[in-house]
Amino acid sequence: MEAAIEKLAKRGPSASHIADWIRSQIRGNRLVPGQRLVEVDIIRQTGGSRFKVREAYQRLAAEGLLEIEEYRGARVRGASMDEVRQLYRARAALEALCAADFTRKASDEEIARLGEIARQMEECVESEQPQEFGKLNAEWHTLLMRGAGNAVIEDMVRRLNTPVHHLLFGTFYRGERLREAARDHRRILDAIEARNPDGAECEMRAHVENGLSFLSELDRAVHLED
Amino acid sequence: MEAAIEKLAKRGPSASHIADWIRSQIRGNRLVPGQRLVEVDIIRQTGGSRFKVREAYQRLAAEGLLEIEEYRGARVRGASMDEVRQLYRARAALEALCAADFTRKASDEEIARLGEIARQMEECVESEQPQEFGKLNAEWHTLLMRGAGNAVIEDMVRRLNTPVHHLLFGTFYRGERLREAARDHRRILDAIEARNPDGAECEMRAHVENGLSFLSELDRAVHLED
DNA sequence: GCCGACAAGATTGTCAACAATCTCGTTGTC
DNA sequence: GACAACGAGATTGTTGACAATCTTGTCGGC
Incomplete structure (x- = not known):
């Protein structure tokens, strides 16, 4: 504004x-x-x-x-749960590719920066600051895609995220889910640091699909309330 | 018009x-x-x-x-070779995912239809009709994504294709490359018919990346002419 | 009370005129 | 001849007025 x-x-x-x-x-x-x-x-x-x-x-x-x-x-325009599912599947494929590419070409400095942000996110989990966690999370994913050197994918993922962004705060970013996400990030980082592209790819795919599972369960819970 | x-x-x-x-x-x-x-x-x-x-x-x-x-x-807006590369990588990831999903959920009728189009494409290779081949190729890929049940990806891939579409006719769709593409399709279909999602995924990824390799070589050749 | 017809207000669609800026050829100077 | 200043024409940006359509509330009949 x-x-x-x-x-x-x-x-x-x-x-x-x-x-x-x-x-x-x-x-x-x-x-x-x-x-x-x-x-x-x-x-x-x-x-x-x-x-x-x-x-x-x-x-x-x-x-x-x-x-x-x-x-x-x-x-x-609101996204139906089915569309959210499709959207997350696309994101999983794209970000997994980026994770593999990042692992192949990132400098040690870039990896260290990613680790630093992950550490700050873990702190946010402990001190229960979901708002700050969300900002760091966006930064973390952006940094990884940037480092993978694929601006086209970076742009696509940004667009994919916008329609579900509002779902995350207030429902997604709390307690247990935050802890899971931080653990996922740690696993991805471990694979990257070991310079293991395939491992990073799998972990990233799993990370995004974990998010989808969480949203699905949430949706099911909401429907049960009806 | x-x-x-x-x-x-x-x-x-x-x-x-x-x-x-x-x-x-x-x-x-x-x-x-x-x-x-x-x-x-x-x-x-x-x-x-x-x-x-x-x-x-x-x-x-x-x-x-x-x-x-x-x-x-x-x-x-013209796409640089670097952007084309990013774009094909994204397409490879997305279409590979669709190939796997298609393999999991497609009906026998859908698979048969895909096979029918592939057969027609092989005829186009023999009779050297690149224009017709191009149309069938678009139909083949669309049908596969449609069957995978992910409209979001279908839309994204359509958009990814538009900026390079004009590169294909006249340079891409000729002789040897057509034959390669038809062979790739055959391999993908074999994996689908064997209900082997991972195989279909790998073959589709390879298929799209073959296309990228071809464009890269073409680009290198053009630069050598300068 | 319920329901459809109607009318007034709100909102969006369209257009044409004018303002701002760019493009490119011309001219004059050195 | 090279080059900068200029200006006419071309092109895009902006605005306001008006037309078309939708929305909402009201009224009358049942």
């Missing part, structure tokens, strides 16, 4: 700034699936013109984050 | 129709990387309004197919 206001001084935020703002609202759960995005509201909140807001909508629709319907405007 | 004109009778083509039209132009190599897309030209050719054309631009920019620069309009 700061960026949007800052730009406003000059000539108003660009379409991509508005898109970023909407994305952040979705990730922060301030815009929930199904919710309508009324153009004038977005204009009021971002300072953009109607034209730019609509351009931003088109971008986000192409990313699969919004649904646009004639004369009904844009809504936040 | 036909679709665009047909719609014109009613109320002009929608933004997504225009986007489809531009995509097809790029795939057909009638729009080449770096080429400028002047708004009025697109309007003339599609019958859309300026507003809709610009909406289409935004969508395609989000897909990574166009680059939009202030006051300079949209250009077709």
Whole structure:
């Protein structure tokens, strides 16, 4: 939001700034699936013109984050559990590949940096700081993909994550699951440090699929409540 | 183009129709990387309004197919060889996963259909019909992903393919490479028919990476000419 | 009370005119 | 001839007004 206001001084935020703002609202759960995005509201909140807001909508629709319907405007698109499953399977395949590539080409410094962040995450588990854990987790995965040298995959995974981002905070990142994730990271790191690409690949795949299992159980629990 | 004109009778083509039209132009190599897309030209050719054309631009920019620069309009974004490499690695991981899933859940009818298309492709190799081969190849891969039941991956792979699509016809789909591809398909099918998911996964990964090797060699040859 | 027809307001779709910026050829100078 | 300043034309950016459609609330009939 700061960026949007800052730009406003000059000539108003660009379409991509508005898109970023909407994305952040979705990730922060301030815009929930199904919710309508009324153009004038977005204009009021971002300072953009109607034209730019609509351009931003088109971008986000192409990313699969919004649904646009004639004369009904844009809504936040929600992912069904089945879609979340497909999405996690894709992520598992892509990140596993990155883990293997990272193991092959990363410098000792990059590995050490990954270890450092993993250590900080373990601290967050102990001190129960899920918010901070989430930020470090994102950083950890990004660093690994960056080190694997595949910007295309990095971008795809970022997009895959956005629609489920809001599910994680408040349900995912607590207690036992945090501990599991930290343990997974440790295992991946061990394989990387041993320069064992296949091992890193398997552990990463298992890590992402563990996350999916957790979400599935959560979903089943919610349905039982009905 | 036909679709665009047909719609014109009613109320002009929608933004997504225009986007489809531009995509097809790029795939057909009638729009080449770096080429400028002047708004009025697109309007003339599609019958859309300026507003809709610009909406289409935004969508395609989000897909990574166009680059939009202030006051300079949209250009077709070209993929560097390095990006093509990243893109194929991602595709290999995703399609390998689909091959495994397909093997696990496909019905005998679906497998038979895949075999039928593979047989037709082999005929195209003998009769040297690369154009037809290309169409069947796309159908074959789509059918496999569809059968794997992962629409998210199907969509991602479609997008990954668009920027390199024009490289394939005229260079890729000829002689020896066609024969190799047909042989790869046969191997994948054998593994699927034997209900061997791991085998199908490996063969599919190898198949996609063979394609990458071919493109790499081609690229090296082009650079030697300079 | 329930339900459909209707109307007013809200919201989105479309367009055309104008402003801002870029492109490229021209001109003048050295 | 090389080069920079200039300017006309081309192209894109922005805005506001109006049309088309949806949404919501109201009213009357049953």
